[in-house]
Amino acid sequence: MKVLFIVPGSGDPFYCGNCFRDNLQANALRKAGHEVVVMPLYLPLKDESFHGDTPLFFPAVSLFVSRKYFKHKVMPQWMEKLLNSDWSLNMAASFSGSTSSEGLEDMTLSMINGDDSVFRKYFGMMIDWIKQHEKPEIIHLSSSLIIGIAKVIKQEIDIPVVCSLQDEEVWIDALGEYAVEAWKSIWDNVNHIDCFIASSDFYRQSVLQRTSRIKNIEVVYPGMNRAKYFSGQYPAEPTIGFFYRMNRLNGLHILAEAFVKLKKEALIPGLRLRIGGGYSDTDKKFLKKVHETLAPYESYVDWLDKYSLSSHADFYRKSSVICVPVTFDEAVGLYVCEAFASGRPVVEPATGSFPEIVSDGGVLYRENNSETLAEALAKMLTTDGLWEEYCRNAVRLSQERYSDEVLAEKLLEVYKKVMNKTNEKY
Secondary structure, rough: EEEEEEEEEOOOOEEOHHHHHHHHHHHHHHOOOOOOEEEOOOOOOOHHHHHOOOOOOOOHHHHHHHHHOOOOOOOOOOHHHOOOHHHHHHHHOOOOOHHOOOOOHHHHHHHHHOHHHHHHHHHHHHHHHHHHHHOOEEEEEEOOHHHHHHHHHHHHOOOEEEEOOOOOHHHHHHHHHHHHHHHHHHHHHHHHOOOOEEOOOHHHHHHHHHOOOOEEOOOOOOOOOOOHHOOOOOOOOOEOOOOOOOOOOOOOOHHHHHHHHHHHHHHOOOEEEEOEOOOHHHHHHHHHHHHHHHHHHHHEEOOOOOHHHHHHHHHHHOOOEOOOOOOOOOOEEEEEEEHHHHHOEEEEOOOHHHHHHHHHEEOOOOOOOOHHHHHHHHHHHHHOOOEEEEEEEHHHHHOOOOOOHHHHHHHHHHHHHHHHHHOOOO
């Protein structure tokens, strides 16, 4: 099967869950023998494992400038060429705005609506490329934040379109007064999607509670290539690992306080904390306070300031248990599935999708604060045989639910179902 994945792009200096999910899906299908073309929209896919296969059709900098200053006139070619240069795009990838909707309200609505002149200009180049190359059998959009593309694809070419759903509200609800319009526009365009794919049943139910317009949502869990993660080796000293963007939203401060509490109580000899996943410039003030919290025990803390995709497997192999106490209801938590692929259990708040995703592969705690988190970590790491039991459960879950073989199989089931329904119309 030939699949076209349309994704935002990458380049961020931290662990982006949606970018990583897109990569997992594309690589799982490739590993299963299918032809996958990945089309980044805004930013290039820097890491070679992402395999970006097309030009950028909505390059971030020129798209932003076009919408702000050239809605009713043509941008000079020299300016557009400069804005689309590698230098400009690399600068854009490092901007905090690439990870926050603040200042990008107009551009976000344009990509959701898909009906203004600037959008149509860039889409025209994209659709020409698709028509000139061998057309895919199905198109997979990374997010409903680009659902406007589905609207115009359906007008131009007869190809089924599916769309992933995962944590859109984190971006949209930060749009302030524009959030209501953004949600309305998404719901207005859902009829252009043949099937939505949620990363957990929790998120499927969450979306259905927001609107009655979506009728078809399939659940497909993330899947890891276990050969890249599993080693059977564990660190000599008990080590708690945090691997996600280092910010307040993801609860790093809660874990830091819990770690200090555990060190003061001295219940777990040799306990260490390992922190990775990267950050943006906007996180530096927050991280300074976390460093201050951990200062009394800084010799027991390993910071990995720089993020790279290749550091994933090594990070998990050097951790005993993974804990990312996010402060919002996350759709899946890819680090949980990665931890399981490495044979590592997790300790997570009993919120969002965690009861569903974690299952018996770790400990869930109720109140997401440092006191209850410290108790949960102590329970896992001091109760005889409990950590070992959770390790075995993590391995089993990785094999049965979160492997790339299972992921590819489930995606193909959805694709074939959609294609069969499309064929029945004619």
